[in-house]
Amino acid sequence: MMKTLVALLLVATIAAAAHASGDEEYQNFPLGLKSDGASEHATLQGITCSSWRLAVEVHNIIEWSTVPAECENYIGQYMESPKYRQHSKAVNREAFLWVRDVPFPKDGRNIWIFDLEETILSSLPYYSQNGFGVQKFNSTQFDAWVEKGVAPALPETQKLYNKLLNLGIKIVFLTGRTISHHEVTVKNLKRAGYHTWHKLILKNPAEHSGKTALEYKSAEREKLVKQGYRIIGVTGDQWSDILGPATGIRTFKVPNPMYYII
Structure with missing residues (x-):
């Protein structure tokens, strides 16, 4: 009886803490591998939504x-x-199978660039509460989500991250988040299990005002090359993450049909 009471008190305490933290609206965990109930026959103007998703991804x-x-x-x-x-596993598996056989020099200048949102960290707890991309992007609401610092890791990309570290490749995170989110981003990365990186590059609005995501990320990659780094690979969820100059030897795109960033 006493053990039962203690267990109930513990559950109540955890629930109260979650409520007090304001995180209860994001309790939907996106990576639990629920049963696949997605209808392949949902239609949009004469084509299936699965066909729309494929056209988006390619x-x-x-x-x-x-x-x-x-x-x-x-x-x-x-x-x-x-x-x-x-699908994420297929991309990251191919990246590792390729990079492990690349005869790159072991001189400490090799880097792999990762985007953050929907590449390293998942924003799905946020988007599950905002229509999975049906609603127009609200930067104020999304910034508030970022500041919670609770975005979970994307497991398949995290596996690649760990394997790259074991190969001696340095990790660079290049994100569209602004420098105002630097502190919480560092905390979120460590909380999600990313404890080692060489550089964390966040957007400085004063330097990149008016630039598209493609222009901003291309410019930052070019800086890295000029600094003597060798870009082995780039992984992102947006085409703007992996197009443009200085994309390294190979690029890899993980799936994300919820939004499009130019």
């Missing part, structure tokens, strides 16, 4: 602003299904 549908309303349920179910993680 960059045939571009410069879209929101997920079509007809596809909200499909995208939500896909993002919370085994398929999303399996």
Whole structure:
């Protein structure tokens, strides 16, 4: 009886703490591999939503602003299904199988560049509460989510990150987050299990005002090359992460059908 009371008190305490922290609205954990109930036959103007997602991923549908309303349920179910993680695994597995056989010089100048959102860290707890990309992006709301510092790691990319470190490749995080989020980003990365990196590059609005994401990230990669670094690979969830100059030897895109950044 006493053990039961102690257990109940512990559960109540944890629940109260979660409520007090204000994180209860983000309790949906995106990486638990729920059953795959995504309907392959949800339709959008004569095509299936799965076909729309594929066209988005291979960059045939571009410069879209929101997920079509007809596809909200499909995208939500896909993002919370085994398929999303399996697709991510395929990308990261291929990256490792390739890089382990690359005969790059062992001179300490080799780097691998990762984006953050939907590449290293998952914002799905936020997007699950905001229509999985159907709603227009609200920078104020998203910044508030970032400042919570609770974004979980994306497991398959984290495996690649660890393998790259074991190969002696230095990690560079290059994100569209602004420098005002530096402190919380460091804490979030460590909380999510990323304890080692060579550089964390956040956007300085004073330097990159008016630039697209592609222009900003290209410029930062070019700086790294000029500093003598050798970019072995780049991983991102957006085409703007992996296009442009100074993209290294190979690029890898992990899936993200929830938003498009130019």
